[in-house]
Amino acid sequence: MDFQEAAEHRDLRDTVRAIAGKFGPDYYVPRAEAGEPTAELWAELGRNGFLGINLPEEYGGGGAGLAELAMVCEETAAAGCPLLLLMVSAAISGEMISDYGTTEQKQHWLPRMASGEAKVVFGITEPDAGSNTHRLSTVAVRDGDDFVLNGTKHYISGVDEAEAVLLVTRTGRDETTGRARLSLFLVPTDTPGFVATRLPVSAKLPEKQFVLHFDDLRLPASALIGEEGNGFHQVFHGLNPERITGAAVCVGIARHVLGQAADYASTRAVWDVPIGQHQGIAHPLAKAKIETDLAALMTAKAAWQHDHGEPAGEAANVAKYAAAEAAAAAVDAAIQTHGGNGFATEYGLLPYWGIARLLQVAPVSREMVLNYVSQHSLGLPRSY
CATH class of the missing domain: 1.10.540.10 (Acyl-CoA dehydrogenase/oxidase, N-terminal domain)
Known part of the structure; x- marks a missing residue:
């Protein structure tokens, strides 16, 4: 090594x-x-x-x-x-x-x-499916040489900036298990029947969120990505990169806010000494730094495994969990270090709290990562 x-x-x-x-x-x-x-x-x-x-x-x-x-x-x-x-x-x-x-x-x-x-943004999330992709209700049905799509997606990021959405749909069910057969389509955002509605969120982000509606949206077969009905494998191959890059974003957020907090703690003096001289300020920042470095190592491992064709699901999930926790803790420590100034627009910390907190929920929640590790890493009975 x-x-x-x-x-x-x-x-x-x-x-x-x-x-x-x-x-x-x-x-x-x-x-x-x-x-x-x-x-x-x-x-x-x-x-x-x-x-x-x-x-x-x-x-x-x-x-x-x-x-x-x-x-x-x-x-x-x-x-x-x-x-x-x-x-x-x-x-x-x-x-x-x-x-x-x-x-x-x-x-x-x-x-x-x-x-x-x-x-090209990505559309998988639905209001009634949550993390259960087998319950997706957006359906694509063959009609001659075309597919006709109907359904709804929620919390789709950046649609206003995108030329197309890579959309996950249900195109049938397995005759043995009854599970959904998934297929992926590249859907241009100007396709007739494609309706995007802004979904207001309170987190301060440059990227907007949208609800998508598809009403008899017609696509040529050339819009299909990969093999019809094999989308489940394709989706999960693509979700590891999202989790790994999400972890990397979190590591970067933590580095940024910790650098700002350390500078502030070194220059802000109360009772004639810098506040960073006090362990009550220094230790939370040091702890967040340690957690960030550990998350960075797991992120690098997950990316290496993906690039070398090795199974990366466990490492990608662990990296995303560890990095999101580290980023949230780092922003919290940075805000606390700044005291009241942590909420002042001048210091600009709250937008980083919003994105760090979001990444504890998306693209996969902390709880689903713990479910994965419980079942696949520890061999415990499936709990959901």
Whole structure:
């Protein structure tokens, strides 16, 4: 085991951090407060080749792996600019189109996703299904050479910024088990029958949330990604990258707020000494730093396993759990360090609390990760 980071990875981190640092919290926080997209930063990352770093070179990508994309996610967040759509468009959609798309689909979508010209978001969540994908009610039915879709999706991120949604649908049931057969479709957001309604949330994020309705939405068979009815395998192959990049975003958030809190604690003096001299301030920050470093190690392990074709489900779940917990604890410690200033817009901490707290719920909740580890790692009876 070699824990020395490769020179090219150090260079990658330095370059991404330099690009995102030109924007920083002074750019990100007002957009998060206003719910405005971070379009300028996204375009800059695309121009420099970082949005498609994990995509194949023949389609305009960097030819690297998920490990490198996770570094991009971490370093942008560490510079104060966490980007949820890196987890969605670059990780889930990019990886699934690369792995399962036709040559024509790859040629049409991947180069423009890599350049930042196009985003493809992901639609799986439904109000009555929760984490149970077998209960999805959005249905795609064959009609001649087409498919006709009907159904609803909730909490779909970034639809207003996207050119298409990678949509998970039910296209039948297994005759033996009765479980749903899933299929994935690339659905352009301007397709007739596609209705997106803003879903207001109180968390301060640049990325908006939407409810999607499909009313006899007609798609050609060429919109199908991969094999009809084999979407369950495809979806879970794509969810590991989302969890790994989500963990990387959380590690970056924790690094950013801990750096800000340490600076504040070193310069803010009460009773003639810096407040960071007191263990009541120093220890929570130190604890959060330790938890962040541990989460970063598991995130790196999960990305390595994915890139080397090894089963990455356990490590991806553990990384996402550990990193989300670390980020939430780090933001809480940073707010506490700032005292009343922790709630002041000037210091810009609350948007980071919102995204860290969100990532304890999504893309998979803490409880479902604990269920996974209980069952698959410890061999305990399934509890749900």
